[in-house]
Every structure is written in structure tokens, then in C-alpha cells.
Amino acid sequence: MRYSHASITVRSIDDSLRFYTEVLGLEPAGRRRIEENRAEIAFVRDPETGARVEFTHWDGKESWEPGEQLDHLAFEVPDLAEAVARARRLGARVGKEPYRLVGSGRRIAFLLDPDDVWIELIESPPPPSGQ
Numbered sequence: 357m358r359y360s361h362a363s364i365t366v367r368s369i370d371d372s373l374r375f376y377t378e379v380l381g382l383e384p385a386g387r388r389r390i391e392e393n394r395a396e397i398a399f400v401r402d403p404e405t406g407a408r409v410e411f412t413h414w415d416g417k418e419s420w421e422p423g424e425q426l427d428h429l430a431f432e433v434p435d436l437a438e439a440v441a442r443a444r445r446l447g448a449r450v451g452k453e454p455y456r457l458v459g460s461g462r463r464i465a466f467l468l469d470p471d472d473v474w475i476e477l478i479e480s481p482p483p484p485s486g487q
Contacts, residue, residue: 395415
């Protein structure tokens with residue numbers, strides 16, 4: 357398993373992109389709509405480490421309570437079905453069974469940690485042969 361990114365819920369992706377790029381020096385790393393979730397996401401990355409932060413803007417979200425900005429933590433796994441099965445055997449709660457978002461090549465699933473924080477598992481592509 358490899359750590360991938362953290363996601364925070366934001367009021368404005370444009371404002372967040374401006375802050376994280378201009379103030380913190382991170383680089384834009386992609387942006388897209390996810391119609392089936394009624395959301396838009398964008399990524400920034402640290403040019404030195406490659407660490408990423410995802411911004412999630414939910415359509416229609418109007419109330420903001422302290423502490424609810426953390427949306428999820430994400431980890432890449434080589435075999436999503438096995439990772440979910442192992443988590444289940446160890447007593448973890450599965451929040452969303454494996455599925456694929458429209459327009460995405462990789463499958464994802466979500467676990468819930470003991471405090472109900474969403475943990476995204478992303479099936480990573482296999483390494484090229486010979487590596």
C-alpha cells in the first residue's frame with residue numbers, strides 16, 4: 357500500500373488553487389467534474405516530494421461546521437478486491453464497495469476508520485513488465 361493524497365472539502369476550488377499555488381508554492385495537478393457525485397475536484401502537488409492534496413467542491417453544500425473539511429485520505433493498492441477483503445477480515449467497515457467513476461480508468465473503494473474518516477483505496481496500475 358502506498359499513500360496517495362488527502363482530500364479537503366472547499367468552498368471555492370479557484371480560491372483554494374490560488375492559495376495553495378501562490379502562497380504555498382504547490383503546482384496545479386489536474387481538475388475535473390464528477391457528475392455522478394455532483395462535485396468538482398482539483399489536485400495540487402508539492403514539486404519537491406510529489407505529495408498531493410485534492411480539493412473537493414460539493415454542489416449545493418451550504419453549511420460548514422468546524423472539522424468537516426477533511427474529506428478523505430487515499431492509498432494506492434495493487435489489488436483492490438484483495439485489499440477490501442483483507443480490511444473486511446480485520447473488522448474494518450466498508451463504506452463503498454469497489455466501483456469505477458465515469459471517465460476514470462481505475463477502480464476505487466472506501467473504508468471507514470474508527471472515527472468515520474473516509475479512507476479511499478485506489479487500484480494502482482500494474483508496473484510495466486520487466487520492473
